[in-house]
Amino acid sequence: MSSTALLLLALAAPLSSYAAPSITQSVWSQLNSTVGGRLHAGIPFARSCFAHVTSGVGGTQDAAACAAVQANYVNHTLLQDSLGGYINTQWETCQATSEQCLLDYQNATDQRAFNTPARICSQGSVPDFGIKVNGASDVLAAYSFSKQFGVPLVVRGTGHEYKGRSGNPGSLAIWTHGLKSxxxxxxxxxxxxxxxxxxxxxxxxxxxxxxxxxxxxxxxxxxxxxxxxxxxxxxxxxxxxxxxxxxxxxxxxxxxxxxxxxxxxxxxxxxxxxxxxxxxxxxxxxxxxxxxxxxxxxxxxxxxxxxTKVNAVFANVDNSVPGQLLAFFEFMVNNAISLAEQGWGYYLYPTLPGIAMSNTVLSQAEAEASIAGLKQLITKNFTGSGSTWEMTVEPDYKTYYPKYVTRIPVPVGFAMTTASRLIPVANFQTAKGRADLAQAMTAIIDEAPVAIAFGVAPFYHGNNNDTSVTPAWYDSLWHLALANTWNFNETATSLTKIYSDLSSGVDAFRALAPNSGAYQNEADLYEPDFEQSFWGxxxxxxxxxxxxxxxxxxxxxxxxxxxxxxxxxxxxxxxxxxxx
CATH class of the missing domain: 3.30.465.10 (Uridine Diphospho-n-acetylenolpyruvylglucosamine Reductase; domain 3)
Known part of the structure; x- marks a missing residue:
C-alpha cells in the first residue's frame, strides 16, 4: 500500500470511534444518517505518530501511517484532503493553552515533537466532526444541528487561510472540499x-x-x-x-x-x-x-x-553591496505609478531581495522598453554576483505560473502569520511620500523575517464600485505584507511576542497610510479597528x-x-x- 493510501486510511476512522462529551453517540449517528453517511471525524493530521492523547481524540498510533504523515507533512494536497490538516499548523492547535498535535516541520521524524512523555496529542482547534457537503440539504442539516445542540459551526474548504476561521474547538465543520464540478x-x-x-x-x-x-x-x-x-x-x-x-x-x-x-x-x-x-x-x-x-x-x-502570452521577469538584487537595496526600493517607488499604468503586476520581495513581474497588455517589444530602466539598474548599475535578471515571454498562464508566481513558495505545513497594509496612490505622488516609503521598506528588513510588496491593486482595471471589499483597494498601488513563522515548540508567551512584534512592524505603514486599510485575508490577526480597516x-x-x-x-x-x-x-x- 502506498504512503498516501496509508495516510488517508489513518485519517478516515469510523464514526463509531468518537463522540463529543456533551453529545451522545446516538445523536451524532443520527446526524450521520441525515447526511447520507458523510459525517467525518476530525482527526489531527499527525495523530498516528503519538502514543498519548487527550480524551476525545480519535484515531490510533500506527507506525506505518506515521511514516506516511512524516513523508507528507508539508504536502498541501494531503493536508487539504484531511479534515484535521491545515496549511498553517497553528490552526490545528489551541494556542492559548499550547494543546496541539504537531511534528517538527523541519524534520518530521524528530521524536522530540511526539515521542516524549511531555508530548500528548490534543484535538486543539480541529473540528470534532465535519459534514463533507454534497448539496444544500447537508448545509441545512448542519444549521439545524447547530441550533438544536449549540455546537459551533465553521466553514472549511481547503484549510488554507491565516485567521483560523475554518477551525474551532468542539465545532462541526461544513466541509465543502468535495464539490469539484x-x-x-x-x-x-x-x-x-x-x-x-x-x-x-x-x-x-x-x-x-x-x-x-x-x-x-x-x-x-x-x-x-x-x-x-x-x-x-x-x-x-x-x-x-x-x-x-x-x-x-x-x-x-x-x-x-x-x-x-x-x-x-x-x-x-x-x-x-x-x-x-x-x-x-x-x-x-x-x-x-x-x-x-x-x-x-x-x-x-x-x-x-x-x-494569452505573458511577459515575465524575475530579478535579484545583491544586498551585500552597500546602498543597492535602497536604490532598488527607490526605483520601484519612483516608478510604481508608471508601471501600474502600463499594466505590470509584481511581487517585490524586500527580504529576498528581488522581484517577480508580469504583463499581459504590452507586446514583447513594448514590455522590454517599459522595463528597460529596471534592467539597466540591476544588470549594469548594480554589482555583485547576487544581482541577476531574467526576462521571458511565456506562451500561456499555465506555463508562466510555476516559473514565476510560485518560484518563492507559499509556506505549507508549518505555522505562519501575517500583517499588512494597503499603500495608496497618494503615497507615490510626492517626493516626500516616495522617500518615506522607500526608507520604511528598507527598515522592515530588520522588523520581519518575511516581507512582500504586492504590486497587485486593481489600478489599471479601475473601480467598478460593485464589491464590498474595502474601497482602499481601489485607491492603492501596493498591498504590503509582513510575515513570521515558527515551529512546534514555541510557547504561548513567545507566540504572543511574535504576533505583537509583527503588528508593531506594520505600524510604520499604518502611520504612512493612516486612512487606508488592510487586505482581510492577509491582515494582522489582531488588526486594530478591523471594521474600518477591512471594509471602510x-x-x-x-x-x-x-x-x-x-x-x-x-x-x-x-x-x-x-x-x-x-x-x-x-x-x-x-x-x-x-x-x-
Missing part, C-alpha cells in the same frame, strides 16, 4: 437577468475546486483564470469572498470583481442564486465581505479571459446583511462581520495580544 460557460448570462444583459465568458465551479484544478481546466479550454500565490487555494471560498489578489489583478481586477453569480445556502434557511439581478444584497456582501460569514457557497461563476464605509451595510441572513450568528468567525469580540467562548484558543 467545473463547467465552461462561454456565453454566460446570470440567472433571471433580462435578455439585454450581454453574455460573458465564464466558468462555473463547485466550492471545492482549487486553483491547481482550475488552471489545468483553463489551459485545456484556452482560457486564462488568474490565481493567487498558491495553487492549493480554493477558487470559490474565502479567497474571492475576501477580495482575492493575483499577479494579474492590476489588469483583470480582484477575484471579487470577476464573480458573476453565487449559489449560496444561508443560515436563515435560504438556498439562493445571487447575482446582479436577484438577491443582490448577499451577492454584494459575498464579494468582499469575507468567507464563512453570510452563507455557505455551493458554486460560483467567475469571469474568464482568452489564453461598507461595514454598516455588511452588518445589516449579516443580521438579515444570519440572525442567530451561526457563522461567526474571528474579526469577521458581526464579530462579538474575543470574549466569545468560541475564541478561547486565540491568544490575547495588544489588548485584543
Amino acid at each position: 467545473i463547467t465552461n460557460a462561454p456565453k454566460f448570462v446570470p440567472t433571471n437577468c433580462p435578455k439585454t444583459v450581454k453574455p460573458r465568458t465564464a466558468v462555473t465551479i463547485g466550492a471545492g475546486v482549487i486553483y491547481e484544478e482550475l488552471i489545468d481546466f483553463a489551459d485545456t479550454n484556452s482560457l486564462t483564470i488568474p490565481a493567487g500565490g498558491c495553487i492549493s487555494v480554493g477558487a470559490a471560498g474565502g479567497y474571492p469572498q475576501g477580495g482575492g489578489h493575483s499577479m494579474f489583478s492590476n489588469v483583470y481586477g480582484l477575484a471579487a470583481d470577476r464573480v458573476l453569480e453565487i449559489e449560496v445556502v444561508t443560515p436563515r434557511g435560504d438556498h439562493l442564486i445571487a447575482n446582479e439581478c436577484q438577491n443582490t444584497d448577499i451577492f454584494w456582501a459575498m464579494r468582499g465581505g469575507g468567507g464563512g460569514t453570510f452563507g455557505v457557497t455551493l458554486s460560483m461563476t467567475t469571469l474568464t479571459f482568452p489564453a 464605509d461598507n461595514y454598516p451595510r455588511l452588518l445589516s446583511i449579516k443580521q438579515k441572513y444570519d440572525p442567530d450568528h451561526l457563522l461567526d468567525c474571528w474579526q469577521c462581520v458581526g464579530w462579538k469580540g474575543h470574549s466569545d467562548p468560541r475564541y478561547k484558543c486565540y491568544l490575547e495580544v495588544n489588548g485584543i
Whole structure:
C-alpha cells in the first residue's frame, strides 16, 4: 500500500470511534444518517505518530501511517484532503493553552515533537466532526444541528487561510472540499437577468475546486483564470469572498470583481442564486465581505479571459553591496505609478531581495522598453554576483505560473502569520511620500523575517464600485505584507511576542497610510479597528446583511462581520495580544 493510501486510511476512522462529551453517540449517528453517511471525524493530521492523547481524540498510533504523515507533512494536497490538516499548523492547535498535535516541520521524524512523555496529542482547534457537503440539504442539516445542540459551526474548504476561521474547538465543520464540478460557460448570462444583459465568458465551479484544478481546466479550454500565490487555494471560498489578489489583478481586477453569480445556502434557511439581478444584497456582501460569514457557497461563476502570452521577469538584487537595496526600493517607488499604468503586476520581495513581474497588455517589444530602466539598474548599475535578471515571454498562464508566481513558495505545513497594509496612490505622488516609503521598506528588513510588496491593486482595471471589499483597494498601488513563522515548540508567551512584534512592524505603514486599510485575508490577526480597516464605509451595510441572513450568528468567525469580540467562548484558543 502506498504512503498516501496509508495516510488517508489513518485519517478516515469510523464514526463509531468518537463522540463529543456533551453529545451522545446516538445523536451524532443520527446526524450521520441525515447526511447520507458523510459525517467525518476530525482527526489531527499527525495523530498516528503519538502514543498519548487527550480524551476525545480519535484515531490510533500506527507506525506505518506515521511514516506516511512524516513523508507528507508539508504536502498541501494531503493536508487539504484531511479534515484535521491545515496549511498553517497553528490552526490545528489551541494556542492559548499550547494543546496541539504537531511534528517538527523541519524534520518530521524528530521524536522530540511526539515521542516524549511531555508530548500528548490534543484535538486543539480541529473540528470534532465535519459534514463533507454534497448539496444544500447537508448545509441545512448542519444549521439545524447547530441550533438544536449549540455546537459551533465553521466553514472549511481547503484549510488554507491565516485567521483560523475554518477551525474551532468542539465545532462541526461544513466541509465543502468535495464539490469539484467545473463547467465552461462561454456565453454566460446570470440567472433571471433580462435578455439585454450581454453574455460573458465564464466558468462555473463547485466550492471545492482549487486553483491547481482550475488552471489545468483553463489551459485545456484556452482560457486564462488568474490565481493567487498558491495553487492549493480554493477558487470559490474565502479567497474571492475576501477580495482575492493575483499577479494579474492590476489588469483583470480582484477575484471579487470577476464573480458573476453565487449559489449560496444561508443560515436563515435560504438556498439562493445571487447575482446582479436577484438577491443582490448577499451577492454584494459575498464579494468582499469575507468567507464563512453570510452563507455557505455551493458554486460560483467567475469571469474568464482568452489564453494569452505573458511577459515575465524575475530579478535579484545583491544586498551585500552597500546602498543597492535602497536604490532598488527607490526605483520601484519612483516608478510604481508608471508601471501600474502600463499594466505590470509584481511581487517585490524586500527580504529576498528581488522581484517577480508580469504583463499581459504590452507586446514583447513594448514590455522590454517599459522595463528597460529596471534592467539597466540591476544588470549594469548594480554589482555583485547576487544581482541577476531574467526576462521571458511565456506562451500561456499555465506555463508562466510555476516559473514565476510560485518560484518563492507559499509556506505549507508549518505555522505562519501575517500583517499588512494597503499603500495608496497618494503615497507615490510626492517626493516626500516616495522617500518615506522607500526608507520604511528598507527598515522592515530588520522588523520581519518575511516581507512582500504586492504590486497587485486593481489600478489599471479601475473601480467598478460593485464589491464590498474595502474601497482602499481601489485607491492603492501596493498591498504590503509582513510575515513570521515558527515551529512546534514555541510557547504561548513567545507566540504572543511574535504576533505583537509583527503588528508593531506594520505600524510604520499604518502611520504612512493612516486612512487606508488592510487586505482581510492577509491582515494582522489582531488588526486594530478591523471594521474600518477591512471594509471602510461598507461595514454598516455588511452588518445589516449579516443580521438579515444570519440572525442567530451561526457563522461567526474571528474579526469577521458581526464579530462579538474575543470574549466569545468560541475564541478561547486565540491568544490575547495588544489588548485584543
